[in-house]
Amino acid sequence: MSLAKRILDGDIRAASRLMRDIDDRIPTAMDALKELYPNTGKAYIVGITGPPGSGKSTIVDKMVDIFRKEGKSVGIVAVDPTSPFTGGAILGDRIRMQRHATDEGVFIRSLATRGNLGGLSRSTQDIVNVMDAMGKDIIIVETVGVGQDEVEIVNTAHTSIVVLVPGMGDDIQAIKAGIIEIGDLFVVNKCQRDGAEKVERDLRMVLEMGRKREDGWEPPIFKTEAILGKGIFELVYGIYRHKQVLEQGQTLERKWRERAKATFLEVLETEVMSRFIQKIEKDGGWESILDDLTKRRTDPYSLAEKIIAEELKDH
Amino acid sequence: MPRKIRVLVAKPGLDGHDRGAKVIARALRDAGMEVIYTGIRQTPDQIANAAIQESVDIVGLSSLSGAHNNLFPKVVQILKDKGAEDILVFGGGIIPVDDIPGLKKAGVREIFQPGASTEDIIKYIRENVKV
Numbered sequence: 001m002s003l004a005k006r007i008l009d010g011d012i013r014a015a016s017r018l019m020r021d022i023d024d025r026i027p028t029a030m031d032a033l034k035e036l037y038p039n040t041g042k043a044y045i046v047g048i049t050g051p052p053g054s055g056k057s058t059i060v061d062k063m064v065d066i067f068r069k070e071g072k073s074v075g076i077v078a079v080d081p082t083s084p085f086t087g088g089a090i091l092g093d094r095i096r097m098q099r100h101a102t103d104e105g106v107f108i109r110s111l112a113t114r115g116n117l118g119g120l121s122r123s124t125q126d127i128v129n130v131m132d133a134m135g136k137d138i139i140i141v142e143t144v145g146v147g148q149d150e151v152e153i154v155n156t157a158h159t160s161i162v163v164l165v166p167g168m169g170d171d172i173q174a175i176k177a178g179i180i181e182i183g184d185l186f187v188v189n190k191c192q193r194d195g196a197e198k199v200e201r202d203l204r205m206v207l208e209m210g211r212k213r214e215d216g217w218e219p220p221i222f223k224t225e226a227i228l229g230k231g232i233f234e235l236v237y238g239i240y241r242h243k244q245v246l247e248q249g250q251t252l253e254r255k256w257r258e259r260a261k262a263t264f265l266e267v268l269e270t271e272v273m274s275r276f277i278q279k280i281e282k283d284g285g286w287e288s289i290l291d292d293l294t295k296r297r298t299d300p301y302s303l304a305e306k307i308i309a310e311e312l313k314d315h
Numbered sequence: 316m317p318r319k320i321r322v323l324v325a326k327p328g329l330d331g332h333d334r335g336a337k338v339i340a341r342a343l344r345d346a347g348m349e350v351i352y353t354g355i356r357q358t359p360d361q362i363a364n365a366a367i368q369e370s371v372d373i374v375g376l377s378s379l380s381g382a383h384n385n386l387f388p389k390v391v392q393i394l395k396d397k398g399a400e401d402i403l404v405f406g407g408g409i410i411p412v413d414d415i416p417g418l419k420k421a422g423v424r425e426i427f428q429p430g431a432s433t434e435d436i437i438k439y440i441r442e443n444v445k446v
Contacts, residue, residue, distance in 0.1 A: 013398060016370040024318045087319070088344035094365060095354035101361040101368075108368055112349050114319075 004035035007133060012107070015134055019109055022130070023123045033126055036133040041256065043075070043132040043139045046239060047157030049119060049179060052145025054163045055189040057096035058226040059235070060140050064100055066236045067138050073105040075131030075139040079121050082112040089113075093142060107131060118152030119143035122270075125156060125263045146179060154182045155262035158255050159242045161235070163187045164203065166195035180206060183219050185238045191223040191231070215249040217242065279311055318446035320348040321371040325362040326355045327390065330380035335408065339375060342433035343440070359389035366394065366402050372444040373403040375436075376423075383410050388421035395422070403443060407431065 006014035021029035048056050060076060067074050078093035089112035100106040109131075111121040120143055131139050143153050153160055162183035186207075188199050200221055207219055220238055224231030246252040280289065292298045324340045326333055333355050340350045351369050353362065366374050374394075376387055387406050394402050406418065407427035415426045425439055 013367060013370075016368050020318075020321070020370040026318075082349075083344060086345050087347045089349045090340050090344045091349060091351045092354075094351060094369075098353050098357060098361055098365065101353075101364045102358070108365070110351050110369060112319075 002032070002035060004032045004133075007032070007036065007130065008039060010134070015107070015130055016109070018130055019123075019127050022126045023111065023114075023121070029126075033129065036129060040129045040132040043128075043136050044159075044243060045128060045139045045141065045157045045259075047141045047143065047153035047160040048163065049143040049146050049153050049160065049182075050163030050187075050189075051165070051168065054145070054165045055224075055226045056142050056145075056163055057093045059161075059163060059187065059189065059224065059232065060093075060142055061097045061099065062226055062229050062232040063140070063236055064097070064106060065229075066233060068100075068103065068105055072137040073135065074100075074107075075128075075134065075136035076106070076108045076142065077111060077124060077127055077131070077139070078108065078142045079111045079113060079119070079124065079144050081144050082114050084115070087114075107134065107136065113144055119146045120152045120156065122266070125259075125266065128156060129263075151179060151182045155259060158246060158252065159184045159239050161185045161187060161239075163189050164199055165190045166193045166199050168199070181210070184217065184242050185235065186219055186221045187224050187231075187235060188221060189224050189226050192225050196223065215245055215251045217245050276307060276311065279307065320373075320440065320444055320446055321351065321369060322348050322440065323351045323353065323362070323366045323369060323371045323374045324377070325353045325357050325365070325374060325390075326377050327357050327359055327362060327386040328378050328380045328382040329356060330378065331355050332379045333377070335379070336375075336377040339377070339407070339433060339436060342437065346437045346441075348440070359386055359393055362390050363393035363397060363399070367397060367399050371402060372446060373405065373440055376404065376406040376408075378406070378408040378410070381409070383408065384414055384417065387418055387423045391422035405436075405439070407436075 003014050003018055007018060018029060018032050048060060050056055064074050076097065080089055080091045080093060082089045091110035091112060094108055094110055097108055109127060111123060113121050116122045124141060128139050128141060141153065141156055160182050162179050186203055188196050200223065203221055222231050222235045222238060224235060226232065280286065293300060322343055324336050326336050340352045343350045351371065353365050362374065374390065376390060378386060383406060391404050394400060403424050405425040406423050410426055410428060418426055427436055
């Protein structure tokens with residue numbers, strides 16, 4: 001039986017092995033992904049992003065309680081950073097979610113960014129697709145602790161949650177572009193702390209000044225104290241309300257189309273790049289190229305044009 | 316591109332002394348591995364399920380409570396029951412020499428006692444994991 005069929009039959013090991021192959025860029029993983037693709041497109045994908053230590057994992061953990069009580073199965077992709085120096089990573093998001101490790105309706109997968117910028121790992125889309133094919137009703141994608149510009153999550157999720165906490169600097173921080181623009185729902189977590197009201201007030205002002213959305217959705221702000229589970233129920237119902245608005249307009253369809261485009265472009269880019277890198281390595285490798293570039297015998301722009309022209313002529 | 320070694324570092328049982336586990340996790344990260352750390356007070360079921368969902372190559376168990384003879388073999392057994400006997404298990408912590416043969420017989424591949432260097436553990440993992 002093929003790996004994909006085993007996954008569709010509910011084989012957990014097969015699914016996690018495929019995720020490993022995807023992450024390690026093993027070429028055969030693509031065969032399984034091709035076979036699984038027709039079975040995707042059913043899950044509702046929720047993204048959660050925010051600065052390090054803002055409580056994303058804890059919020060996810062508590063939301064899972066509610067989803068499970070409602071009988072929904074859940075997949076979680078949690079991304080943590082890879083060390084740029086050693087290539088290693090400590091993936092610790094599971095610590096907050098291990099209560100759910102023995103629940104068969106919950107599948108948690110930790111990913112390292114492996115050098116990808118944007119707050120996600122390059123494998124995220126594909127691994128979400130595997131969970132979708134596994135039949136998960138809700139898939140939650142938790143980004144690395146982001147700063148201001150890690151907005152890749154919008155291409156992955158139907159509903160994006162941005163988590164903020166008190167004490168993050170003055171109100172000008174909130175009017176910069178970036179993660180504030182991508183939030184469909186906002187959370188002020190650790191709301192028992194001093195300054196929570198101010199964060200909420202500043203955020204509300206920014207959102208009121210912001211551009212109007214085509215579908216009329218006005219991003220709500222939820223105050224939570226996730227560690228105690230406070231405000232999580234309201235947050236989950238905020239997700240449902242957003243989902244409803246997306247479904248009533250054509251926005252959900254549009255989001256699936258945007259996601260399909262992002263995935264396709266990513267695959268195309270990876271495939272094209274690996275073809276050119278193979279060509280470079282076959283044609284004498286990097287040394288002569290780097291010599292030419294550093295000694296200024298050629299420039300990167302002309303060289304790229306030349307290699308592309310040669311490759312196209314060969315086929 | 317070579318595969319990245321993935322390791323689960325887990326603390327079964329009730330002791331909360333996780334400094335050793337964290338030192339190991341950090342050393343393995345610095346050796347270029349991806350380390351999933353699940354925190355303290357984990358049941359063997361939680362550890363085995365996490366190992367499977369994360370498709371790790373190897374699980375490192377740390378125990379300072381004296382319950383290793385009970386807990387370490389349970390993790391090995393649950394992995395086997397779930398068809399994941401290819402995931403190796405090693406252990407460390409306060410473990411008397413006399414307990415080592417029994418643990419190895421139960422399928423725990425290696426035991427590192429106090430005084431073992433992180434270099435030893437990194438070397439052991441690199442030599443025993445087939446990636």
